[in-house]
Amino acid sequence: MSGRPLDVLEASVGDQVTVRLKGGEIYDGVLAGYDQHMNLVLEEVKETHGSDPDEDPDAATPEERGEMTIIRGDNLVSISA
Protein backbone atom coordinates (compact mmCIF):
# COMPACT_ATOMS: atom_id res chain seq x y z
CA MET A 1 0.00 0.00 0.00
CA SER A 2 3.01 2.29 -0.39
CA GLY A 3 1.73 5.56 -1.80
CA ARG A 4 -1.79 5.33 -0.37
CA PRO A 5 -4.25 7.74 -2.00
CA LEU A 6 -4.75 9.95 1.06
CA ASP A 7 -0.99 10.15 1.66
CA VAL A 8 -0.54 11.35 -1.91
CA LEU A 9 -3.28 13.94 -1.34
CA GLU A 10 -1.59 15.09 1.86
CA ALA A 11 1.70 15.48 0.03
CA SER A 12 -0.06 17.50 -2.69
CA VAL A 13 -1.47 20.23 -0.42
CA GLY A 14 -0.21 23.55 -1.79
CA ASP A 15 0.45 22.08 -5.23
CA GLN A 16 -1.30 22.68 -8.52
CA VAL A 17 -3.68 19.77 -9.26
CA THR A 18 -6.04 18.78 -12.06
CA VAL A 19 -9.35 17.30 -10.92
CA ARG A 20 -11.62 15.41 -13.31
CA LEU A 21 -15.28 14.99 -12.39
CA LYS A 22 -17.89 12.44 -13.44
CA GLY A 23 -19.84 15.14 -15.27
CA GLY A 24 -16.85 15.80 -17.54
CA GLU A 25 -15.73 19.02 -15.88
CA ILE A 26 -12.02 19.59 -15.25
CA TYR A 27 -10.92 21.90 -12.43
CA ASP A 28 -7.36 23.20 -12.21
CA GLY A 29 -6.32 24.81 -8.96
CA VAL A 30 -4.15 24.73 -5.91
CA LEU A 31 -5.11 22.02 -3.43
CA ALA A 32 -5.85 23.81 -0.15
CA GLY A 33 -7.32 20.88 1.76
CA TYR A 34 -9.23 17.61 1.69
CA ASP A 35 -10.90 15.11 4.01
CA GLN A 36 -11.17 11.33 4.20
CA HIS A 37 -14.13 11.31 1.74
CA MET A 38 -11.86 13.02 -0.82
CA ASN A 39 -13.90 16.19 -0.54
CA LEU A 40 -11.44 18.81 -1.77
CA VAL A 41 -10.81 22.51 -1.30
CA LEU A 42 -9.21 24.25 -4.27
CA GLU A 43 -7.94 27.81 -4.57
CA GLU A 44 -7.34 29.83 -7.74
CA VAL A 45 -9.65 27.47 -9.61
CA LYS A 46 -10.17 27.45 -13.34
CA GLU A 47 -12.75 25.15 -14.86
CA THR A 48 -12.73 23.72 -18.35
CA HIS A 49 -14.99 21.14 -19.87
CA GLY A 50 -13.31 18.02 -21.05
CA SER A 51 -13.77 18.46 -24.78
CA ASP A 52 -10.86 18.50 -27.18
CA PRO A 53 -9.77 22.13 -27.77
CA ASP A 54 -9.14 21.38 -31.45
CA GLU A 55 -12.79 20.57 -31.95
CA ASP A 56 -14.37 23.42 -30.07
CA PRO A 57 -12.04 26.12 -28.79
CA ASP A 58 -14.83 27.91 -26.85
CA ALA A 59 -15.60 24.85 -24.78
CA ALA A 60 -12.06 24.81 -23.47
CA THR A 61 -11.94 28.47 -22.48
CA PRO A 62 -11.30 28.36 -18.76
CA GLU A 63 -13.89 30.03 -16.56
CA GLU A 64 -12.66 31.72 -13.38
CA ARG A 65 -14.33 30.71 -10.12
CA GLY A 66 -14.44 32.23 -6.65
CA GLU A 67 -11.56 32.25 -4.20
CA MET A 68 -12.32 28.92 -2.56
CA THR A 69 -14.10 25.99 -4.18
CA ILE A 70 -15.20 22.89 -2.29
CA ILE A 71 -15.64 19.84 -4.51
CA ARG A 72 -17.68 16.96 -3.15
CA GLY A 73 -15.65 13.77 -3.27
CA ASP A 74 -18.28 11.55 -4.81
CA ASN A 75 -18.02 13.51 -8.08
CA LEU A 76 -14.32 12.77 -8.54
CA VAL A 77 -12.91 10.55 -11.23
CA SER A 78 -9.25 11.40 -10.78
CA ILE A 79 -6.82 13.88 -9.31
CA SER A 80 -3.49 14.43 -11.07
CA ALA A 81 -0.71 16.17 -9.18
Add this chain to the structure above:
Amino acid sequence: MSGRPLDVLEASVGDQVTVRLKGGEIYDGVLAGYDQHMNLVLEEVKETHGSDPDEDPDAATPEERGEMTIIRGDNLVSISA
Protein backbone atom coordinates in the same frame (compact mmCIF):
# COMPACT_ATOMS: atom_id res chain seq x y z
CA MET B 1 -5.35 18.76 5.58
CA SER B 2 -5.16 22.51 6.23
CA GLY B 3 -8.34 24.04 4.90
CA ARG B 4 -10.56 20.99 5.35
CA PRO B 5 -13.83 21.18 3.44
CA LEU B 6 -16.08 21.44 6.51
CA ASP B 7 -13.85 24.12 8.05
CA VAL B 8 -14.19 26.15 4.87
CA LEU B 9 -17.97 25.68 5.02
CA GLU B 10 -18.01 26.78 8.66
CA ALA B 11 -16.05 29.90 7.76
CA SER B 12 -18.49 30.65 4.94
CA VAL B 13 -21.65 30.77 7.07
CA GLY B 14 -23.26 34.17 6.45
CA ASP B 15 -21.45 34.60 3.14
CA GLN B 16 -22.76 34.60 -0.40
CA VAL B 17 -22.03 31.21 -2.03
CA THR B 18 -22.58 29.61 -5.42
CA VAL B 19 -23.67 25.97 -5.33
CA ARG B 20 -23.50 23.76 -8.41
CA LEU B 21 -25.62 20.61 -8.51
CA LYS B 22 -25.28 17.37 -10.46
CA GLY B 23 -28.44 18.17 -12.41
CA GLY B 24 -26.83 21.36 -13.76
CA GLU B 25 -28.70 23.80 -11.52
CA ILE B 26 -26.78 26.66 -9.92
CA TYR B 27 -28.05 28.18 -6.67
CA ASP B 28 -26.77 31.52 -5.41
CA GLY B 29 -27.58 32.45 -1.86
CA VAL B 30 -26.36 33.16 1.62
CA LEU B 31 -25.12 30.07 3.47
CA ALA B 32 -27.22 29.82 6.62
CA GLY B 33 -26.09 26.38 7.77
CA TYR B 34 -24.84 22.94 6.86
CA ASP B 35 -24.21 19.52 8.37
CA GLN B 36 -21.53 16.85 8.08
CA HIS B 37 -23.21 15.35 4.96
CA MET B 38 -22.85 18.74 3.26
CA ASN B 39 -26.60 19.24 3.36
CA LEU B 40 -26.90 23.02 3.10
CA VAL B 41 -29.34 25.73 4.14
CA LEU B 42 -29.39 28.77 1.88
CA GLU B 43 -31.26 32.05 2.30
CA GLU B 44 -32.16 34.61 -0.37
CA VAL B 45 -31.69 31.94 -3.02
CA LYS B 46 -31.72 32.53 -6.74
CA GLU B 47 -31.51 29.60 -9.11
CA THR B 48 -30.12 29.62 -12.62
CA HIS B 49 -29.51 26.74 -14.92
CA GLY B 50 -25.96 26.26 -15.98
CA SER B 51 -26.25 27.23 -19.63
CA ASP B 52 -24.22 30.00 -21.17
CA PRO B 53 -26.25 33.26 -21.07
CA ASP B 54 -24.94 34.22 -24.53
CA GLU B 55 -26.60 31.19 -26.03
CA ASP B 56 -29.96 31.34 -24.31
CA PRO B 57 -30.67 34.42 -22.21
CA ASP B 58 -33.97 33.02 -20.86
CA ALA B 59 -32.32 29.97 -19.40
CA ALA B 60 -30.12 32.15 -17.24
CA THR B 61 -32.90 34.31 -15.84
CA PRO B 62 -32.72 33.73 -12.12
CA GLU B 63 -35.83 32.35 -10.47
CA GLU B 64 -36.57 33.48 -6.92
CA ARG B 65 -37.14 30.77 -4.31
CA GLY B 66 -38.65 30.74 -0.82
CA GLU B 67 -37.00 32.19 2.26
CA MET B 68 -35.08 29.06 3.26
CA THR B 69 -33.88 26.34 0.92
CA ILE B 70 -32.38 23.06 2.11
CA ILE B 71 -30.17 21.37 -0.49
CA ARG B 72 -29.40 17.69 -0.01
CA GLY B 73 -25.67 17.15 0.04
CA ASP B 74 -25.55 14.23 -2.36
CA ASN B 75 -26.61 16.54 -5.20
CA LEU B 76 -23.63 18.85 -4.80
CA VAL B 77 -20.81 19.16 -7.29
CA SER B 78 -19.14 22.22 -5.83
CA ILE B 79 -19.57 25.19 -3.53
CA SER B 80 -17.70 28.40 -4.32
CA ALA B 81 -17.38 31.03 -1.62
Add this chain to the structure above:
Amino acid sequence: MSGRPLDVLEASVGDQVTVRLKGGEIYDGVLAGYDQHMNLVLEEVKETHGSDPDEDPDAATPEERGEMTIIRGDNLVSISA
Protein backbone atom coordinates in the same frame (compact mmCIF):
# COMPACT_ATOMS: atom_id res chain seq x y z
CA MET C 1 -23.53 25.43 11.70
CA SER C 2 -26.29 27.81 12.79
CA GLY C 3 -29.42 26.84 10.89
CA ARG C 4 -28.56 23.18 10.42
CA PRO C 5 -30.67 21.44 7.78
CA LEU C 6 -32.56 19.16 10.19
CA ASP C 7 -33.28 22.08 12.53
CA VAL C 8 -34.78 23.98 9.63
CA LEU C 9 -36.89 20.92 8.74
CA GLU C 10 -38.04 20.63 12.36
CA ALA C 11 -39.07 24.29 12.35
CA SER C 12 -40.98 23.74 9.09
CA VAL C 13 -43.29 20.98 10.35
CA GLY C 14 -46.84 22.17 9.73
CA ASP C 15 -45.74 24.63 7.06
CA GLN C 16 -46.28 24.62 3.32
CA VAL C 17 -43.12 23.41 1.56
CA THR C 18 -41.99 22.88 -2.02
CA VAL C 19 -39.95 19.74 -2.61
CA ARG C 20 -37.91 19.26 -5.79
CA LEU C 21 -36.88 15.74 -6.76
CA LYS C 22 -34.03 14.41 -8.91
CA GLY C 23 -36.51 13.17 -11.50
CA GLY C 24 -37.79 16.73 -12.01
CA GLU C 25 -41.03 16.36 -10.08
CA ILE C 26 -42.10 19.16 -7.73
CA TYR C 27 -44.34 18.36 -4.76
CA ASP C 28 -46.15 21.10 -2.85
CA GLY C 29 -47.66 20.15 0.46
CA VAL C 30 -47.71 20.57 4.20
CA LEU C 31 -44.70 19.00 5.93
CA ALA C 32 -46.13 16.49 8.40
CA GLY C 33 -42.88 14.80 9.40
CA TYR C 34 -39.38 13.72 8.46
CA ASP C 35 -36.50 11.57 9.69
CA GLN C 36 -32.72 11.86 9.78
CA HIS C 37 -32.42 10.52 6.20
CA MET C 38 -34.63 13.41 5.04
CA ASN C 39 -37.42 11.00 4.24
CA LEU C 40 -40.47 13.28 4.35
CA VAL C 41 -44.18 12.99 5.01
CA LEU C 42 -46.34 15.50 3.17
CA GLU C 43 -50.06 16.15 3.48
CA GLU C 44 -52.37 17.86 0.98
CA VAL C 45 -49.82 17.17 -1.75
CA LYS C 46 -50.00 18.53 -5.26
CA GLU C 47 -47.46 17.43 -7.82
CA THR C 48 -46.30 19.38 -10.83
CA HIS C 49 -43.53 18.59 -13.21
CA GLY C 50 -40.81 21.13 -13.37
CA SER C 51 -41.45 22.55 -16.83
CA ASP C 52 -42.14 26.21 -17.43
CA PRO C 53 -45.92 26.82 -17.47
CA ASP C 54 -45.54 29.34 -20.31
CA GLU C 55 -44.19 26.63 -22.57
CA ASP C 56 -46.61 23.85 -21.80
CA PRO C 57 -49.57 24.72 -19.58
CA ASP C 58 -50.73 21.07 -19.32
CA ALA C 59 -47.43 19.92 -17.87
CA ALA C 60 -47.86 22.27 -14.95
CA THR C 61 -51.41 21.25 -14.09
CA PRO C 62 -51.14 19.99 -10.53
CA GLU C 63 -52.24 16.42 -9.89
CA GLU C 64 -53.86 15.68 -6.54
CA ARG C 65 -52.37 12.83 -4.50
CA GLY C 66 -53.57 10.79 -1.53
CA GLU C 67 -53.88 12.10 2.00
CA MET C 68 -50.35 11.21 3.08
CA THR C 69 -47.31 10.96 0.83
CA ILE C 70 -43.96 9.62 1.99
CA ILE C 71 -41.04 10.82 -0.13
CA ARG C 72 -37.79 8.88 0.11
CA GLY C 73 -34.96 11.22 1.05
CA ASP C 74 -32.47 10.06 -1.55
CA ASN C 75 -34.68 11.54 -4.30
CA LEU C 76 -34.55 15.06 -2.90
CA VAL C 77 -32.76 17.94 -4.54
CA SER C 78 -34.13 20.73 -2.37
CA ILE C 79 -36.85 21.72 0.07
CA SER C 80 -38.01 25.33 0.15
CA ALA C 81 -40.01 26.54 3.12
Add this chain to the structure above:
Amino acid sequence: MSGRPLDVLEASVGDQVTVRLKGGEIYDGVLAGYDQHMNLVLEEVKETHGSDPDEDPDAATPEERGEMTIIRGDNLVSISA
Protein backbone atom coordinates in the same frame (compact mmCIF):
# COMPACT_ATOMS: atom_id res chain seq x y z
CA MET D 1 -40.85 14.98 13.74
CA SER D 2 -44.52 14.22 14.34
CA GLY D 3 -45.64 11.86 11.60
CA ARG D 4 -42.25 10.26 10.97
CA PRO D 5 -42.07 8.32 7.70
CA LEU D 6 -41.77 4.86 9.28
CA ASP D 7 -44.64 5.59 11.66
CA VAL D 8 -46.82 6.50 8.70
CA LEU D 9 -45.76 3.25 6.98
CA GLU D 10 -46.60 1.27 10.12
CA ALA D 11 -50.04 2.89 10.26
CA SER D 12 -50.59 2.02 6.59
CA VAL D 13 -50.08 -1.76 6.90
CA GLY D 14 -53.22 -3.38 5.53
CA ASP D 15 -54.17 -0.30 3.52
CA GLN D 16 -54.21 0.27 -0.22
CA VAL D 17 -51.10 2.27 -1.24
CA THR D 18 -49.67 3.69 -4.44
CA VAL D 19 -45.91 3.30 -4.84
CA ARG D 20 -43.97 5.31 -7.43
CA LEU D 21 -40.55 4.05 -8.50
CA LYS D 22 -37.54 5.80 -9.99
CA GLY D 23 -37.98 3.89 -13.25
CA GLY D 24 -41.45 5.40 -13.68
CA GLU D 25 -43.43 2.32 -12.66
CA ILE D 26 -46.44 2.71 -10.38
CA TYR D 27 -47.52 -0.20 -8.17
CA ASP D 28 -50.93 -0.23 -6.50
CA GLY D 29 -51.46 -2.81 -3.80
CA VAL D 30 -52.12 -3.56 -0.17
CA LEU D 31 -49.14 -2.87 2.08
CA ALA D 32 -48.35 -6.16 3.81
CA GLY D 33 -45.06 -5.18 5.40
CA TYR D 34 -41.91 -3.09 5.27
CA ASP D 35 -38.51 -2.72 6.96
CA GLN D 36 -36.31 0.16 8.03
CA HIS D 37 -34.80 0.47 4.51
CA MET D 38 -38.32 1.05 3.16
CA ASN D 39 -38.22 -2.30 1.42
CA LEU D 40 -41.92 -3.06 0.99
CA VAL D 41 -44.15 -6.10 0.66
CA LEU D 42 -47.30 -5.56 -1.38
CA GLU D 43 -50.23 -7.91 -1.96
CA GLU D 44 -52.80 -7.80 -4.76
CA VAL D 45 -50.41 -5.70 -6.81
CA LYS D 46 -51.26 -4.02 -10.09
CA GLU D 47 -48.56 -2.22 -12.01
CA THR D 48 -49.06 0.66 -14.40
CA HIS D 49 -46.47 2.78 -16.09
CA GLY D 50 -46.65 6.41 -15.27
CA SER D 51 -47.85 7.74 -18.61
CA ASP D 52 -51.01 9.77 -18.98
CA PRO D 53 -53.92 7.43 -19.90
CA ASP D 54 -55.32 10.09 -22.27
CA GLU D 55 -52.19 9.88 -24.37
CA ASP D 56 -51.73 6.14 -24.54
CA PRO D 57 -54.50 4.00 -23.06
CA ASP D 58 -52.50 0.76 -23.52
CA ALA D 59 -49.63 2.00 -21.42
CA ALA D 60 -51.93 2.47 -18.47
CA THR D 61 -53.51 -0.99 -18.64
CA PRO D 62 -52.68 -2.51 -15.29
CA GLU D 63 -50.72 -5.76 -15.32
CA GLU D 64 -51.49 -8.29 -12.61
CA ARG D 65 -48.53 -9.59 -10.57
CA GLY D 66 -48.03 -12.57 -8.27
CA GLU D 67 -49.49 -12.86 -4.81
CA MET D 68 -46.63 -11.17 -2.96
CA THR D 69 -44.29 -8.56 -4.37
CA ILE D 70 -41.20 -7.32 -2.56
CA ILE D 71 -40.06 -3.88 -3.72
CA ARG D 72 -36.51 -2.85 -2.88
CA GLY D 73 -36.54 0.45 -1.01
CA ASP D 74 -33.84 2.19 -3.00
CA ASN D 75 -36.16 2.27 -6.03
CA LEU D 76 -38.87 4.26 -4.27
CA VAL D 77 -39.76 7.83 -5.06
CA SER D 78 -42.94 8.06 -3.01
CA ILE D 79 -45.64 6.10 -1.26
CA SER D 80 -49.14 7.54 -1.08
CA ALA D 81 -51.60 6.09 1.40
Add this chain to the structure above:
Amino acid sequence: MSGRPLDVLEASVGDQVTVRLKGGEIYDGVLAGYDQHMNLVLEEVKETHGSDPDEDPDAATPEERGEMTIIRGDNLVSISA
Protein backbone atom coordinates in the same frame (compact mmCIF):
# COMPACT_ATOMS: atom_id res chain seq x y z
CA MET E 1 -44.26 -4.73 10.10
CA SER E 2 -46.10 -8.02 9.66
CA GLY E 3 -44.78 -9.62 6.49
CA ARG E 4 -41.32 -8.04 6.57
CA PRO E 5 -39.47 -8.29 3.26
CA LEU E 6 -36.77 -10.70 4.47
CA ASP E 7 -39.38 -12.95 6.12
CA VAL E 8 -41.22 -13.15 2.82
CA LEU E 9 -37.94 -14.02 1.08
CA GLU E 10 -37.23 -16.71 3.67
CA ALA E 11 -40.68 -18.20 3.11
CA SER E 12 -40.08 -18.19 -0.65
CA VAL E 13 -36.91 -20.33 -0.63
CA GLY E 14 -37.58 -23.28 -2.91
CA ASP E 15 -40.37 -21.46 -4.76
CA GLN E 16 -40.52 -20.12 -8.31
CA VAL E 17 -39.94 -16.34 -8.27
CA THR E 18 -39.83 -13.55 -10.83
CA VAL E 19 -37.09 -10.98 -10.31
CA ARG E 20 -37.14 -7.63 -12.08
CA LEU E 21 -33.89 -5.68 -12.38
CA LYS E 22 -33.17 -1.98 -12.86
CA GLY E 23 -31.75 -2.67 -16.32
CA GLY E 24 -35.08 -4.10 -17.45
CA GLU E 25 -34.09 -7.78 -17.30
CA ILE E 26 -36.52 -10.29 -15.83
CA TYR E 27 -35.19 -13.52 -14.29
CA ASP E 28 -37.48 -16.43 -13.55
CA GLY E 29 -36.10 -19.19 -11.38
CA VAL E 30 -36.25 -21.09 -8.14
CA LEU E 31 -35.05 -19.10 -5.15
CA ALA E 32 -32.18 -21.09 -3.65
CA GLY E 33 -30.94 -18.50 -1.16
CA TYR E 34 -30.48 -14.85 -0.28
CA ASP E 35 -28.73 -12.62 2.25
CA GLN E 36 -29.58 -9.45 4.15
CA HIS E 37 -28.56 -7.23 1.19
CA MET E 38 -31.15 -9.06 -0.94
CA ASN E 39 -28.38 -10.68 -2.95
CA LEU E 40 -30.17 -13.72 -4.39
CA VAL E 41 -29.26 -17.19 -5.60
CA LEU E 42 -31.54 -18.58 -8.30
CA GLU E 43 -31.58 -22.04 -9.85
CA GLU E 44 -33.08 -23.10 -13.19
CA VAL E 45 -32.98 -19.49 -14.32
CA LYS E 46 -34.52 -18.16 -17.50
CA GLU E 47 -33.99 -14.56 -18.47
CA THR E 48 -36.31 -12.44 -20.57
CA HIS E 49 -36.14 -8.77 -21.30
CA GLY E 50 -39.07 -6.78 -20.15
CA SER E 51 -40.60 -5.90 -23.51
CA ASP E 52 -44.15 -6.80 -24.43
CA PRO E 53 -44.18 -10.13 -26.33
CA ASP E 54 -46.93 -8.81 -28.63
CA GLU E 55 -44.57 -6.14 -29.89
CA ASP E 56 -41.43 -8.18 -30.37
CA PRO E 57 -41.71 -11.92 -29.87
CA ASP E 58 -37.95 -12.45 -30.18
CA ALA E 59 -37.18 -10.14 -27.30
CA ALA E 60 -39.23 -12.30 -24.98
CA THR E 61 -37.61 -15.60 -25.94
CA PRO E 62 -36.17 -16.87 -22.68
CA GLU E 63 -32.46 -17.51 -22.59
CA GLU E 64 -31.23 -20.40 -20.45
CA ARG E 65 -28.52 -19.65 -17.89
CA GLY E 66 -26.11 -21.79 -15.87
CA GLU E 67 -27.11 -23.93 -12.95
CA MET E 68 -26.71 -21.29 -10.25
CA THR E 69 -27.06 -17.54 -10.73
CA ILE E 70 -26.17 -14.99 -8.07
CA ILE E 71 -27.95 -11.66 -8.53
CA ARG E 72 -26.52 -8.66 -6.72
CA GLY E 73 -29.20 -7.06 -4.56
CA ASP E 74 -28.62 -3.48 -5.60
CA ASN E 75 -29.92 -4.30 -9.10
CA LEU E 76 -33.32 -5.45 -7.87
CA VAL E 77 -36.54 -3.58 -8.47
CA SER E 78 -38.95 -6.26 -7.29
CA ILE E 79 -39.34 -9.94 -6.49
CA SER E 80 -42.71 -11.58 -7.05
CA ALA E 81 -43.39 -14.94 -5.45
Add this chain to the structure above:
Amino acid sequence: MSGRPLDVLEASVGDQVTVRLKGGEIYDGVLAGYDQHMNLVLEEVKETHGSDPDEDPDAATPEERGEMTIIRGDNLVSISA
Protein backbone atom coordinates in the same frame (compact mmCIF):
# COMPACT_ATOMS: atom_id res chain seq x y z
CA MET F 1 -31.18 -18.86 3.59
CA SER F 2 -29.84 -22.20 2.33
CA GLY F 3 -27.50 -21.45 -0.53
CA ARG F 4 -26.46 -17.96 0.59
CA PRO F 5 -24.79 -15.91 -2.15
CA LEU F 6 -21.32 -15.83 -0.56
CA ASP F 7 -21.44 -19.57 0.12
CA VAL F 8 -22.19 -20.16 -3.54
CA LEU F 9 -19.27 -17.89 -4.48
CA GLU F 10 -16.99 -19.79 -2.10
CA ALA F 11 -18.03 -23.09 -3.67
CA SER F 12 -17.33 -21.65 -7.14
CA VAL F 13 -13.67 -20.73 -6.55
CA GLY F 14 -11.67 -22.51 -9.25
CA ASP F 15 -14.70 -22.88 -11.51
CA GLN F 16 -15.51 -21.20 -14.81
CA VAL F 17 -18.02 -18.37 -14.22
CA THR F 18 -19.85 -15.84 -16.35
CA VAL F 19 -20.08 -12.36 -14.89
CA ARG F 20 -22.52 -9.77 -16.23
CA LEU F 21 -21.89 -6.10 -15.49
CA LYS F 22 -24.20 -3.09 -15.36
CA GLY F 23 -22.48 -1.58 -18.41
CA GLY F 24 -23.45 -4.64 -20.49
CA GLU F 25 -20.03 -6.30 -20.51
CA ILE F 26 -19.80 -10.05 -19.97
CA TYR F 27 -16.61 -11.55 -18.52
CA ASP F 28 -15.93 -15.28 -18.70
CA GLY F 29 -13.12 -16.60 -16.55
CA VAL F 30 -12.03 -18.78 -13.70
CA LEU F 31 -13.03 -17.41 -10.28
CA ALA F 32 -9.80 -17.02 -8.33
CA GLY F 33 -11.17 -15.11 -5.35
CA TYR F 34 -13.73 -12.68 -3.99
CA ASP F 35 -14.50 -10.64 -0.87
CA GLN F 36 -17.62 -9.76 1.08
CA HIS F 37 -18.41 -6.81 -1.26
CA MET F 38 -18.51 -9.29 -4.17
CA ASN F 39 -15.33 -7.80 -5.58
CA LEU F 40 -14.04 -10.66 -7.74
CA VAL F 41 -10.71 -11.91 -9.05
CA LEU F 42 -10.90 -13.73 -12.37
CA GLU F 43 -8.18 -15.57 -14.25
CA GLU F 44 -8.04 -16.46 -17.95
CA VAL F 45 -10.65 -13.78 -18.63
CA LYS F 46 -12.38 -13.21 -21.93
CA GLU F 47 -14.71 -10.29 -22.34
CA THR F 48 -17.63 -10.05 -24.71
CA HIS F 49 -20.24 -7.37 -24.97
CA GLY F 50 -23.75 -8.52 -24.40
CA SER F 51 -25.08 -8.16 -27.93
CA ASP F 52 -26.63 -11.03 -29.83
CA PRO F 53 -23.94 -12.68 -32.02
CA ASP F 54 -26.51 -13.18 -34.82
CA GLU F 55 -26.94 -9.44 -35.11
CA ASP F 56 -23.32 -8.35 -34.97
CA PRO F 57 -20.68 -11.09 -34.98
CA ASP F 58 -17.83 -8.63 -34.35
CA ALA F 59 -19.35 -7.37 -31.14
CA ALA F 60 -19.25 -10.85 -29.69
CA THR F 61 -15.62 -11.57 -30.54
CA PRO F 62 -14.02 -12.20 -27.19
CA GLU F 63 -11.15 -9.96 -26.23
CA GLU F 64 -8.34 -11.50 -24.18
CA ARG F 65 -7.37 -9.73 -20.95
CA GLY F 66 -4.37 -9.89 -18.63
CA GLU F 67 -3.59 -12.75 -16.30
CA MET F 68 -5.58 -11.47 -13.33
CA THR F 69 -8.62 -9.19 -13.47
CA ILE F 70 -10.21 -7.62 -10.41
CA ILE F 71 -13.84 -6.65 -10.93
CA ARG F 72 -15.37 -4.18 -8.51
CA GLY F 73 -18.48 -5.65 -6.93
CA ASP F 74 -20.74 -2.66 -7.40
CA ASN F 75 -20.67 -3.21 -11.18
CA LEU F 76 -22.08 -6.72 -10.98
CA VAL F 77 -25.51 -7.70 -12.17
CA SER F 78 -25.13 -11.45 -11.94
CA ILE F 79 -22.64 -14.30 -11.66
CA SER F 80 -23.52 -17.64 -13.23
CA ALA F 81 -21.54 -20.71 -12.23
Add this chain to the structure above:
Amino acid sequence: MSGRPLDVLEASVGDQVTVRLKGGEIYDGVLAGYDQHMNLVLEEVKETHGSDPDEDPDAATPEERGEMTIIRGDNLVSISA
Protein backbone atom coordinates in the same frame (compact mmCIF):
# COMPACT_ATOMS: atom_id res chain seq x y z
CA MET G 1 -11.45 -16.74 -0.86
CA SER G 2 -7.94 -17.61 -2.11
CA GLY G 3 -6.78 -14.67 -4.20
CA ARG G 4 -8.84 -11.99 -2.48
CA PRO G 5 -9.12 -8.76 -4.48
CA LEU G 6 -7.07 -6.62 -2.08
CA ASP G 7 -4.34 -9.28 -1.85
CA VAL G 8 -4.09 -9.25 -5.63
CA LEU G 9 -3.86 -5.44 -5.55
CA GLU G 10 -1.14 -5.63 -2.90
CA ALA G 11 0.82 -8.09 -5.05
CA SER G 12 0.46 -5.76 -8.04
CA VAL G 13 2.09 -2.68 -6.46
CA GLY G 14 4.94 -1.66 -8.74
CA ASP G 15 3.44 -3.49 -11.72
CA GLN G 16 1.92 -2.14 -14.91
CA VAL G 17 -1.89 -2.28 -14.66
CA THR G 18 -4.83 -1.43 -16.89
CA VAL G 19 -7.74 0.25 -15.16
CA ARG G 20 -11.17 0.50 -16.78
CA LEU G 21 -13.61 3.12 -15.50
CA LYS G 22 -17.41 3.35 -15.63
CA GLY G 23 -17.18 6.35 -17.95
CA GLY G 24 -15.33 4.24 -20.53
CA GLU G 25 -11.86 5.65 -19.87
CA ILE G 26 -8.90 3.27 -19.71
CA TYR G 27 -5.83 4.23 -17.69
CA ASP G 28 -2.54 2.38 -18.10
CA GLY G 29 0.11 2.99 -15.48
CA VAL G 30 2.23 1.62 -12.69
CA LEU G 31 0.27 0.89 -9.52
CA ALA G 32 1.90 2.96 -6.80
CA GLY G 33 -0.67 2.41 -4.06
CA TYR G 34 -4.28 1.77 -3.12
CA ASP G 35 -6.58 1.70 -0.09
CA GLN G 36 -9.42 -0.50 1.10
CA HIS G 37 -11.98 1.46 -1.02
CA MET G 38 -9.93 0.55 -4.10
CA ASN G 39 -8.89 4.16 -4.51
CA LEU G 40 -5.72 3.83 -6.58
CA VAL G 41 -2.51 5.77 -7.14
CA LEU G 42 -0.98 5.33 -10.59
CA GLU G 43 2.34 6.62 -11.91
CA GLU G 44 3.39 7.11 -15.53
CA VAL G 45 -0.27 7.13 -16.54
CA LYS G 46 -1.56 7.12 -20.07
CA GLU G 47 -5.26 7.43 -20.72
CA THR G 48 -7.15 6.11 -23.72
CA HIS G 49 -10.84 6.02 -24.32
CA GLY G 50 -12.29 2.61 -24.79
CA SER G 51 -13.19 2.81 -28.46
CA ASP G 52 -11.85 0.39 -31.02
CA PRO G 53 -8.67 1.81 -32.59
CA ASP G 54 -9.72 0.43 -36.00
CA GLU G 55 -12.78 2.62 -35.97
CA ASP G 56 -11.29 5.87 -34.79
CA PRO G 57 -7.52 5.99 -34.43
CA ASP G 58 -7.57 9.46 -32.82
CA ALA G 59 -9.79 8.33 -29.99
CA ALA G 60 -7.21 5.75 -28.99
CA THR G 61 -4.24 8.11 -28.99
CA PRO G 62 -2.98 7.96 -25.42
CA GLU G 63 -2.90 11.23 -23.54
CA GLU G 64 -0.07 11.73 -21.04
CA ARG G 65 -1.06 12.71 -17.50
CA GLY G 66 0.82 14.14 -14.53
CA GLU G 67 3.29 12.25 -12.42
CA MET G 68 0.81 10.87 -9.92
CA THR G 69 -2.86 10.18 -10.57
CA ILE G 70 -5.33 9.24 -7.85
CA ILE G 71 -8.38 7.38 -9.16
CA ARG G 72 -11.42 7.23 -6.93
CA GLY G 73 -12.45 3.63 -6.36
CA ASP G 74 -16.14 4.03 -7.05
CA ASN G 75 -15.37 4.72 -10.73
CA LEU G 76 -13.62 1.40 -11.28
CA VAL G 77 -15.00 -1.39 -13.40
CA SER G 78 -11.91 -3.58 -13.48
CA ILE G 79 -8.18 -3.68 -12.91
CA SER G 80 -6.07 -6.05 -15.00
CA ALA G 81 -2.56 -6.85 -13.88
